[in-house]
Amino acid sequence: FSSLAAFLGSPGQSNYCAANAALDAAAHAAHASGERVLSLQWGAWIGGGMATNDASTIGRMERAGVGVVTPELGLAVLGGALSSLLRASAPAGAVLTVSPFDWTRFLAQQPAYADAAFFADVRAAE
Secondary structure, eight states: OEETHHHHOOTTOHHHHHHHHHHHHHHHHHHHTTOOOOEEEEOOBTTSSSGGGOHHHHHHHHHTTBOOBOHHHHHHHHHHHHHHHHSSSOOSOSEEEEOOBOHHHHHHHOTTTTTOGGGHHHHHHO
């Protein structure tokens, strides 16, 4: 398991972000060599976990367009991820980010990313 912090960064937690990014890099390397591996970058879970114990953190996340993972969503994603590892072919990628996003709000808060090619599919879907 990895963290959404490896994808988004997290103020004051550069060591945590770097450690999770290293985990994701190891998953990419193993996947590239044919291993069946999947690193799940978990967002904050509602009702428990480090981030959801602080109301100001949840408020900051919501203002930024980042939602929280419900137990139902988290368990469904985990089940799907494990199933994908058991299939005859390996998963398409090595890292999966697990967090609901309000992409319009998120990209409005991140003007440097608003026109990035990485988000082209997200903008097209809106």
